[in-house]
Amino acid sequence: MAKRLIVSADDYGLSLEVNEAVERAHRDGILKAASLMVAAPASDDAVRRARALPTLRVGLHLVLVNGRPILPPERVAPLVDRDGNFPSDLVAAGVRFFFHPGARRALEAEIRAQFEAFARTGLHLDHVNAQNHMHVHPTVLRILIEVGREYGMRAVRIPREPHDAAFLLPWLAMMERRLRREGITTNDIVLGIRHCGHMTRACVLGLLDTLPPGITELYFHPATGAWPGIDPQIAGYDFAGELDALTSPEVRAKIAGVGAEMVAYSDLRA
Numbered sequence: 001m002a003k004r005l006i007v008s009a010d011d012y013g014l015s016l017e018v019n020e021a022v023e024r025a026h027r028d029g030i031l032k033a034a035s036l037m038v039a040a041p042a043s044d045d046a047v048r049r050a051r052a053l054p055t056l057r058v059g060l061h062l063v064l065v066n067g068r069p070i071l072p073p074e075r076v077a078p079l080v081d082r083d084g085n086f087p088s089d090l091v092a093a094g095v096r097f098f099f100h101p102g103a104r105r106a107l108e109a110e111i112r113a114q115f116e117a118f119a120r121t122g123l124h125l126d127h128v129n130a131q132n133h134m135h136v137h138p139t140v141l142r143i144l145i146e147v148g149r150e151y152g153m154r155a156v157r158i159p160r161e162p163h164d165a166a167f168l169l170p171w172l173a174m175m176e177r178r179l180r181r182e183g184i185t186t187n188d189i190v191l192g193i194r195h196c197g198h199m200t201r202a203c204v205l206g207l208l209d210t211l212p213p214g215i216t217e218l219y220f221h222p223a224t225g226a227w228p229g230i231d232p233q234i235a236g237y238d239f240a241g242e243l244d245a246l247t248s249p250e251v252r253a254k255i256a257g258v259g260a261e262m263v264a265y266s267d268l269r270a
Contacts, residue, residue: 001213004268005260006187007246008033008219010061010129012050013043015230021222021243023049026056029247030255031220032264035061035129038117039070047121057264059127059155060118062111062144064134065093066233070113078103079110088233090132097139108143115151127265129157133193136171145182155185155265157217161193162210185268188214197221197237201245208254215268216260222246 009022012034019042025031036046036058050058063069065086069076073084078100080086087093096103118125128148134140136159144156156179160172179186191207192199199220207218223239245251255262 003211003213003258003260004215004263005211005255006033006215006217006263006265007031008035008059008127008217009222009246010035010219011037011040011221012058012061013037013040013046015040015223015227016042016045017223017225017227017239018042018221019046019049020224021239021246022046022056023053024224025220025222025243025246026053030252030262031056031222031246032262033057033059033126035059035127036118036121036123037061037063037067037131038114038121039063039068047123050121050123057126057266058123059129059265060114060125062114062128062130062135062140064107064110064130064140065090065132066231067131069110070117071110076106076110079106090134093134094137097137104139104143107140108147111140111143112147115147115153119151124266125152125154127155127157128153129159133159136168136175138171138174141175141178145178145184149182153184155268157190157219158186158188159190159193160188161190162212185265186215187217187265188212190217190219192217192219197234197239198241199245200238200241201248201251204245204248204251205254208251208258208260211258211260215263220246 022034220242222243
């Protein structure tokens, strides 16, 4: 089986520094795709850059935790706190998604609004994934598939990394079965979760040494530097190190050396 590699960046639109890094990593490096946060502060700038980069494939990075909704907070009250923010406690959010009917209705409204916002950009929808991989949650996945098909969704990331914890495997297997049954393109594995925020050149070279056959997504969080108001949860990321890895001739040569074909999700559909 051939080795096919998707190199992507999450959090596109989060800040000007992220957008600058995505543009540089695509123009001068190996970055093939970026996942857009449509309600993020610099999303308009991200869209403008993407329109000027016709070979950059752009997908939707759904935000349902650790961020703010695109709808007014009163429209999604069961999902947000008194300040209008989504929760940062992923377990509590997941329980609420399962058992609170109002939360499920609000989820559908917010997911639809984010797809609609992406559609208004006029960009081709290459793929879909979610902040903190919340699309693994069965309730979110069901709504994502139902709404996504209305907006031309054809590919979704499965956040399955080699040597995942045993308790995750049944959920990921269920996710894969559901997506494949719906005819939605997926990756086989993803690399970047265990080293999130620290996908440096040395780290990436090591991961490429063990690149398996099949479709692998290698994803990053590059930026040209930190920015005012940065979330403390990501303030310790090695943004510059990740950008260096994406623009490194050594990494590009390594990809060629291990015989990997660089693709995007929409190439796989074709």
